Amino acid sequence: INLANEQLQFFFNDHIFRMELVEYAKEGIDGTKITYEDNQPLLDLLLQTKPLGLIAILDEESNFPKSTDSTMIQKFHAAFKGHKDYQRPRGNDDYFTLRHYAGAVQYEGYGFLEKNRDTLAVDVVGALRVAENELIKLMFGGEDEKKK
16 A cells, blocks of 8 residues: 555656646746655665565565565665665664655564465466456466457
8 A cells, every 4th residue: 555655646746746847947937946755766666676676575585485574674674775765673673664755654574475475276366367357367367369
């Protein structure tokens, strides 16, 4: 939910502030005193693939059976050291804090990997592959009706 809120906030900022400031400039209106917080750095921290963002590291760690929540959190700490929106705890506790636009949120590392490894039952995936909804069918590896 916090990621979705960050993306909505980015969309809002981009359309309300950045685009309006472009319009102001076109119309010769001084908009230099209008400021807003850009949350793109936090979105990059979460979603980036090169270098790896938080979700990519989580997915990568989920593929290694010997990974633990603690080793994953340590990788987060190493990857995001010095990032303005990431805060590690004092000591080696298994949590971290992200500074969202709405405020700081502390995330407990316990259970992250297990939740990410949670997969759908084979019969559920099979049913989704033959769903009537084309998007659902394609998302789960079903055949595209248009290509038949």
